[in-house]
Amino acid sequence: MQKIGVFVCWCGSNIAATVDVARVAESVKSIPGVAFAADYRYMCSEGGQELMQKAIKDYGLSRVVVCSCSPRMHEATFRKAAQAAGLNPYLVEIANIREHCSWVHKDKEVATAKAIALAKAAIAKVKLNTPLVSGESAVVKRALVIGGGIAGLQTALDIAEAGYKVDIVEKTPSIGGKMSQLDKTFPTLDCSACILTPKMVEAATHENITIYTYSEIEKVSGYVGQFEAVIRKKARSVSVDRCSGCGICSEKCPSKKAKSEFDQGLRNRSAIYIPFAQAIPNVPVIDRENCLKFQTGKCGICAKVCPAGAIEYEQEDELVTQKYGAIVLATGFEPIDMAKFGEFNYEYCPDVITSLEFERLTNAAGPTQGHLVRLSDGKKPKSIVFVSCVGSRDTTERGKTYCSKICCMYNAKHAMLVKEKYPDIDVQVFYIDVRTPGKSFDEFYRRAVEEYGVQYTKGMVGKITEEGDHLLVHASDVASGAQLSVPADMVVLATAIKPAADARKLATMLTASIDTNDFFTEAHPKLRPVESPTAGIFLSGVCQGPKDIPETVAQAGAAAVKVLGLLSKDKLLTNPCVATCNEQTCSGCLACEKVCPYGAISAEYKLVNVKGLKERRLIAQVNEALCQGCGACTVACPSGAMDLKGFSNKQIMAEVDAIC
Amino acid sequence: MQKIEQLIKEKARDLLAAGQVTSVIAWQKGEMFYDNAPGYFDNTEELDALVYNAFCAANLSKYLIANTKKDEKTAVFLKPCDTYSLNQLIKDRRVQREQVLVIGIPCAGMVDINKVKAQGLKGIIGITEDGDNLTVETAYGTKQVARAEVLLNKCLACKGSAYAVSDETIGEPMAVKHAPYDRFAVVKELESLSPQERFAFWQEELSKCIRCNACRDICPACSCEQCLFDNPESPLAGKANNNSAEEQLFHIIRAYHVAGRCTDCGECSRVCPQGIRLDLLNRKFIKDINEFYGDYQAGADADTNAPLLSFDVDDVEPGAATKGRE
Known part of the structure; x- marks a missing residue:
């Protein structure tokens, strides 16, 4: 008979206020096998751990159940405490009576009954626990950063500076990301490119950094310390080695109908193009969909004019396979699509633009060389209206429920930039709230109002119509209760931001969690903000949630530190809760092999003893070094031959039986 | 389908006589004319009991699991729908493909004796197939029944006359005729x-x-x-x-x-x-x-x-x- 010790934690009032902890301890005492039960104010405290260790010795306990918070919090604490008292750490089970019980109930009777049921389930399970021993796995000393914007660059630079190799994979032809499209940055109004390009250059020239632009992640396998990624280097059709970046190919290219992605479609680009002047690498790509050579077979002008002979029409996508110890997601954001917001007339009025388009319009390197003009007639606007929260804080199906966080500040920035350059332009901002919680942020906003005379009106814009050669902005003024129709020559919409479209695909590939908005989920919203719940996957920048540049850079550095903590280890202890195959019942169908995400299952013909006779059968085999204990095989196995140590079918069923 | 039965018997006899296969899996006569059962045949003398008619619904593919564990070759006669099951077993590595000789045989749809009885027929002695009709011989005389009316439910979802897997086939493909289902x-x-x-x-x-x-x-x-x-x-x-x-x-x-x-x-x-x-x-x-x-x-x-x-x-x-x- 097992000697089980049950320790019920109060967690101060977190549990004890809702669960009668003394009754829980009392009621499990009568369960066969329970040799000791007690409640204690804080089991995780030194006193609590000593109580457990003393009981293990005094009562000769062979199994321990702790009724406390989620195992994510203190499972490791209690396992270590039990191990110090001479028990195998895997003979400890946690019954989560906080997150699963006291925090979700109000009625003490109900919560106590549930806590007792959870304790009984854990006791039933722990009886079947077996001692388990961890193995070791090596750590590949190389990191992969997915995304080459400011977040990815900063993370990569910090890792590289610490002496580890980093690869950056960027899907567009150049690194730089959204920040490279911005004109000035708040709250200092310094030029975005001026502060970003040194980082781009530093990354490009760093001996520890390899940059794959115009590349995407094709496949990722493996696990923490031992990931293997396949990178698809899309065919540039231009030799990176030979091209000198002179740009004559783009100049002479006859196909100039494609919209420039970098300039938000505000100007056309050639089929062979470098997205922007400071692009890294400064090597063009051929957009094959728009290239006459690729579409019709005729042309070939770029190859004729290229002095370096760098044009390679026959180039094909290349697959690079590389091993990594850690992966950082830095996939960034994009503005939401305006199609669902018909009231703003964005699609039909050229003078209704998004904030990112405005960035390009005011940028000296933009389509108008920085001259602020209307897209409809090329004239300078006399009045501009900025609209906040377009699709942000929107609880309807079409928008995003969250605050995009950066818009209040860039609205103030845009308003100020306009006033600085053109004091004669009237600027009005419509807003729900102005949110400026950041260092020097509120001062920045107040400058816009007080020094530059930007008119801020609290109220939402309901509709934008065209009235002759100008626009009419129909809005409410919450302060006066008046309905306004404000004439404007230009309207700028502060569109909500959303995670980049491929975040979802990557999340699936990496088994990294995402939330309902497709932002990557952190391991703990407060205490582990740059780690994904999947070991070895880290988060940097807006892919985790809306952020401005200072926050992004800070978080990017934090992600790098976490990566370095991992890469600096030579070995990781593996999880001993791995799958195991029962040769007697395995039918060899290998459903397990097909669903295994880690390639940990193989098959072999073996002689199996069946009722005294030897039978040659195909049997599945688990490579324990590769198995990560996800349990997919145990679910796929129809005969129940696959089982997971520490979470065996019998243990799970015992838990269910104890509850029902 | 009487003709097919003859062809099956001849094929089975040839295979066993030539030693090409150790055993043949087909159907054998039951106690009643409508309860034919799966049958193993490992010598030519047993083949008199082999039967193939409208009451051979049993899917024989599963019996190959045990048979292909032995180091011998087995011939199996499979209706088109049965070949899907065998193919799935091959996919699941439960049957060793190289140890099976699959002979596809056509099927016009199997008959549900209870549906025949439900037509008000009593004292049924035997049934002969006659194109789209069945001639039911009863103690009270013979009656014609449309085959489409008395098909087994499973045959209403017929997958067609093509074989998912086969080494050889016997006879011309047949169609299972029934109302849309x-x-x-x-x-x-x-x-x-x-x-x-x-x-x-x-x-x-x-x-x-x-x-x-x-x-x-x-x-x-x-x-x-x-x-x-x-x-x-x-x-x-x-x-x-x-x-x-x-x-x-x-x-x-x-x-x-x-x-x-x-x-x-x-x-x-x-x-x-x-x-x-x-x-x-x-x-x-x-x-x-x-x-x-x-x-x-x-x-x-x-x-x-x-x-x-x-x-x-x-x-x-x-x-x-x-x-x-x-």
């Missing part, structure tokens, strides 16, 4: 019920179960070395016998276990002595798989990964995860 019609009706009504339906239906295990034993997809429900080491063992609620669980678990491997051969419903519509559980899974992953026929080939055993980043996420997403 939607195999998912009842599933759709059940889907439209409230959860309470649906639960009541299944409680009623599954309460008829006597746990004879005929459905499991006949099922070619139920091919485990040892069934979970027979394994004393399994936490499920015995549970399904404990009370009626857990007995119902047996059928639900079985349906899950064969999901993606069930070819919809219909044998489970055919052999159920209690007439439980087990095919509905399987067809619900098939319908869901078709809707989520595109039309899929288990056993159509022996190579591709089944939708439930493969994973693609573009896979749909059924349920709440996709609600309200752009």
Whole structure:
């Protein structure tokens, strides 16, 4: 008979206020096998751990159940405490009576009954626990950063500076990301490119950094310390080695109908193009969909004019396979699509633009060389209206429920930039709230109002119509209760931001969690903000949630530190809760092999003893070094031959039986 | 089909006589003319008992699991629908393909004797096939019955005359003629019920179960070395016998276990002595798989990964995860 010790934690009032902890301890005492039960104010405290260790010795306990918070919090604490008292750490089970019980109930009777049921389930399970021993796995000393914007660059630079190799994979032809499209940055109004390009250059020239632009992640396998990624280097059709970046190919290219992605479609680009002047690498790509050579077979002008002979029409996508110890997601954001917001007339009025388009319009390197003009007639606007929260804080199906966080500040920035350059332009901002919680942020906003005379009106814009050669902005003024129709020559919409479209695909590939908005989920919203719940996957920048540049850079550095903590280890202890195959019942169908995400299952013909006779059968085999204990095989196995140590079918069923 | 029977006998005789195969799996005469059973033949003298007519519904593919463990070659006669089951078994590595000689035989649809009786015929002595009609000889004279009216339910969902796998074929392809039939019609009706009504339906239906295990034993997809429900080491063992609620669980678990491997051969419903519509559980899974992953026929080939055993980043996420997403 097992000697089980049950320790019920109060967690101060977190549990004890809702669960009668003394009754829980009392009621499990009568369960066969329970040799000791007690409640204690804080089991995780030194006193609590000593109580457990003393009981293990005094009562000769062979199994321990702790009724406390989620195992994510203190499972490791209690396992270590039990191990110090001479028990195998895997003979400890946690019954989560906080997150699963006291925090979700109000009625003490109900919560106590549930806590007792959870304790009984854990006791039933722990009886079947077996001692388990961890193995070791090596750590590949190389990191992969997915995304080459400011977040990815900063993370990569910090890792590289610490002496580890980093690869950056960027899907567009150049690194730089959204920040490279911005004109000035708040709250200092310094030029975005001026502060970003040194980082781009530093990354490009760093001996520890390899940059794959115009590349995407094709496949990722493996696990923490031992990931293997396949990178698809899309065919540039231009030799990176030979091209000198002179740009004559783009100049002479006859196909100039494609919209420039970098300039938000505000100007056309050639089929062979470098997205922007400071692009890294400064090597063009051929957009094959728009290239006459690729579409019709005729042309070939770029190859004729290229002095370096760098044009390679026959180039094909290349697959690079590389091993990594850690992966950082830095996939960034994009503005939401305006199609669902018909009231703003964005699609039909050229003078209704998004904030990112405005960035390009005011940028000296933009389509108008920085001259602020209307897209409809090329004239300078006399009045501009900025609209906040377009699709942000929107609880309807079409928008995003969250605050995009950066818009209040860039609205103030845009308003100020306009006033600085053109004091004669009237600027009005419509807003729900102005949110400026950041260092020097509120001062920045107040400058816009007080020094530059930007008119801020609290109220939402309901509709934008065209009235002759100008626009009419129909809005409410919450302060006066008046309905306004404000004439404007230009309207700028502060569109909500959303995670980049491929975040979802990557999340699936990496088994990294995402939330309902497709932002990557952190391991703990407060205490582990740059780690994904999947070991070895880290988060940097807006892919985790809306952020401005200072926050992004800070978080990017934090992600790098976490990566370095991992890469600096030579070995990781593996999880001993791995799958195991029962040769007697395995039918060899290998459903397990097909669903295994880690390639940990193989098959072999073996002689199996069946009722005294030897039978040659195909049997599945688990490579324990590769198995990560996800349990997919145990679910796929129809005969129940696959089982997971520490979470065996019998243990799970015992838990269910104890509850029902 | 009498002609086909003759061809099968000749083929079996040739194969056994020449020693090309050690045994032949086909059908043998039952006690009554309508209860033909699966039969093993390992010498030519036994072949007189071999039979092939409108009462050879049994799917023979599953018997090859045991046979191909031996170091010998077996010939099997399979109707078009049976070949799907064999193909699935090959895919699941339960049958060694190289040890089987698959001979495809045509089928005009198998007959349900109970449907013949339900036409008001008593004292049935024998039935002969006559094109689209059956001539039923009774103690009170002979009667004509349209074959389409008395087909087994499983034949109404006929997969056609093509063989999913075969080494040789005998005879010309035949068509199974019947009125238009939607195999998912009842599933759709059940889907439209409230959860309470649906639960009541299944409680009623599954309460008829006597746990004879005929459905499991006949099922070619139920091919485990040892069934979970027979394994004393399994936490499920015995549970399904404990009370009626857990007995119902047996059928639900079985349906899950064969999901993606069930070819919809219909044998489970055919052999159920209690007439439980087990095919509905399987067809619900098939319908869901078709809707989520595109039309899929288990056993159509022996190579591709089944939708439930493969994973693609573009896979749909059924349920709440996709609600309200752009």
